[in-house]
Amino acid sequence: MIFEVAQIRIKTGQAAAFEAAYRQAQQQLAAAEGYIAHELRRCLEQPDQYLLLVHWRRLEDHTVGFRGSPHFQEWRRLIGPFFDGPPSVVHYQSLDEHELGAADRAG
């Protein structure tokens, strides 16, 4: 399983509108092939910054499948206008057995 970590900086003062758009957009993410789970978190130290975490079955489910799908176009159409620059996106693989998302994999 692969863990996508996207750091998203939004335009100042747009948090409520961004979060509303995200709540609508997240169904596009959840509908993608290979999607397992996701969450969005807001930074305490820098309130314009968010962290989007997505569990994918395989790296390509994100980089090829989702990004090449109409789901991605709709996702970005909804939340992209609030971005203050392109998000930083990297992928991580797990080392631990005792994970936050262990319940996801067991299911």
Add this chain to the structure above:
Amino acid sequence: MIFEVAQIRIKTGQAAAFEAAYRQAQQQLAAAEGYIAHELRRCLEQPDQYLLLVHWRRLEDHTVGFRGSPHFQEWRRLIGPFFDGPPSVVHYQSLDEHELGAADRAG
């Protein structure tokens, strides 16, 4: 609940030694007051970079309680020598109900 996100860059070629030290050190983290769960992940795009995610009950459990405790001193004594510069540490709060770590909170 608060989510600590630490980006750790290690010295090149030290991954195996760092991961072995981490496996020993993580019991210090797990013993801390207010600790809920943690995981360490290695970046695919930048193999010297790791992401440490820690769920804490309250922000102060990390910033005051853990950092002021002997657990932190032992944690840093074990893994600190592998760091290539100070880690970047920020804290996030959740927005979602459908979370990766939802099972942790339910328990």
